[in-house]
Amino acid sequence: MAILVLGGAGYIGSQMVKELTEQNEEVVVVDNLSRGHRYAINQQAKFYEGDIRDTDFLSHVFVKENIEAVIHFCADSVVPESVVNPLKYFDNNVNGLIKLLEVMVQFNVKKLIFSSTAAVYGMPKTMPIKETDPTNPINPYGQSKLMMEQIMKWAEQAYGIKYVALRYFNVAGASLDGKLGEDHNPETHLIPIVLEAADGVRDKVQMFGNDYNTRDGYNVRDYVHVIDLAHAHYLSLNYLDNGGKSDVFNLGSKTGFTVKEIVEAAREITGQSIVAKDAPRRGGDPDELVADSTKAEKVLKWHPEHTNLETIISTAFEWTKNRQKK
Ligand SMILES: NC(=O)c1ccc[n+]([C@@H]2O[C@H](COP(=O)([O-])OP(=O)(O)OC[C@H]3O[C@@H](n4cnc5c(N)ncnc54)[C@H](O)[C@@H]3O)[C@@H](O)[C@H]2O)c1
Numbered sequence: 285m286a287i288l289v290l291g292g293a294g295y296i297g298s299q300m301v302k303e304l305t306e307q308n309e310e311v312v313v314v315d316n317l318s319r320g321h322r323y324a325i326n327q328q329a330k331f332y333e334g335d336i337r338d339t340d341f342l343s344h345v346f347v348k349e350n351i352e353a354v355i356h357f358c359a360d361s362v363v364p365e366s367v368v369n370p371l372k373y374f375d376n377n378v379n380g381l382i383k384l385l386e387v388m389v390q391f392n393v394k395k396l397i398f399s400s401t402a403a404v405y406g407m408p409k410t411m412p413i414k415e416t417d418p419t420n421p422i423n424p425y426g427q428s429k430l431m432m433e434q435i436m437k438w439a440e441q442a443y444g445i446k447y448v449a450l451r452y453f454n455v456a457g458a459s460l461d462g463k464l465g466e467d468h469n470p471e472t473h474l475i476p477i478v479l480e481a482a483d484g485v486r487d488k489v490q491m492f493g494n495d496y497n498t499r500d501g502y503n504v505r506d507y508v509h510v511i512d513l514a515h516a517h518y519l520s521l522n523y524l525d526n527g528g529k530s531d532v533f534n535l536g537s538k539t540g541f542t543v544k545e546i547v548e549a550a551r552e553i554t555g556q557s558i559v560a561k562d563a564p565r566r567g568g569d570p571d572e573l574v575a576d577s578t579k580a581e582k583v584l585k586w587h588p589e590h591t592n593l594e595t596i597i598s599t600a601f602e603w604t605k606n607r608q609k610k
């Protein structure tokens with residue numbers, strides 16, 4: 285039996301495939317390479333290039349392979365792009381999930397692990413955020429993910445497909461050997477941008493907004509190491525295998541850092557002087573997002589090991605330097 289990783293050529297999906305192969309699982313990857321990279325696909329996984337919205341293609345994969353569970357990372361996930369082009373997001377994200385569920389029903393596959401996001405919470409009023417707090421997305425990306433959570437809930441009732449939706453906070457860092465990491469084009473995430481500035485690939489970092497209601501005026505975010513994040517998916521699979529009920533979990537570190545604190549930590553850890561300038565607010569950024577992940581700790585037995593700024597920044601910097609050779 286194999287685990288199907290949708291989006292396994294992407295940043296988080298490729299780390300997931302690495303973990304699964306290290307756990308001696310059989311892995312099948314599907315990716316349309318719209319944002320992922322062929323070089324990131326693990327050699328031990330079987331790869332099918334195609335789009336999950338193409339049900340003929342997806343059914344063909346289920347015919348060929350003996351799939352027991354699906355981990356679903358495919359999505360468009362750039363918040364400002366989603367505001368400008370919401371239909372693209374509802375098509376790829378929501379429609380993509382509907383097509384996937386249709387094929388899972390057809391082939392009687394009953395386990396699904398899903399990438400959700402802190403963006404479902406919108407502008408939360410209390411910190412740290414619990415899973416029971418109100419969901420009120422403020423952009424089409426977050427809305428699409430909330431809709432996907434709701435679709436999975438109804439699909440479970442109708443077809444018995446069990447799911448775990450993992451609401452990630454800010455995912456960062458790279459594999460410990462620095463060989464696998466974040467490679468988005470264009471890159472919009474803070475930590476890779478700061479490290480490109482440290483590596484001289486960029487001349488400066490723009491810090492979007494210095495007048496937020498936070499300790500130094502810059503946005504506060506909760507950064508979780510991609511290795512710990514991938515491991516939570518593996519634990520979620522075990523949880524469903526052991527009869528766990530469908531559920532939603534936050535994945536974060538319970539600790540927030542401001543944009544300025546990230547830049548300062550990166551200067552210290554890399555030893556590079558990073559030029560950072562204040563810039564206008566980017567739009568759509570909540571003041572602060574910090575996770576309460578107690579539920580994942582208790583229920584999934586998730587205990588992050590690499591989620592500290594030193595490891596996140598040093599592994600991501602190693603990767604930034606290696607990536608130029610890809
Ligand atoms: N990176 C973060 O901080 C973060 C935070 C919260 C949630 N997420 C979610 O985690 C998931 C993975 O994020 P990532 O940063 O690895 O993104 P990514 O873009 O690196 O990976 C997504 C992969 O899916 C593929 N893909 C997209 N649409 C597809 C389709 N229709 N058919 C086949 N393949 C398709 C892309 O080519 C890419 O390889 C996404 O669902 C994202 O919304 C990411």
Ligand SMILES: O=c1ccn([C@@H]2O[C@H](COP(=O)(O)OP(=O)(O)O[C@H]3O[C@H](CO)[C@H](O)[C@H](O)[C@H]3O)[C@@H](O)[C@H]2O)c(=O)[nH]1
Pocket residue numbers: 361363400401402403452453454455472473474475477489490491492493503504505543566569573
């Ligand atoms: O060049 C930059 C890039 C970002 N930022 C700031 O850094 C913080 C983090 O921004 P990122 O773009 O790295 O991450 P986001 O918090 O916007 O979003 C990420 O985490 C969210 C959940 O917290 C969603 O899941 C989303 O998909 C994922 O990209 C924000 O305050 C942003 O304004 C800058 O100041 N300069």
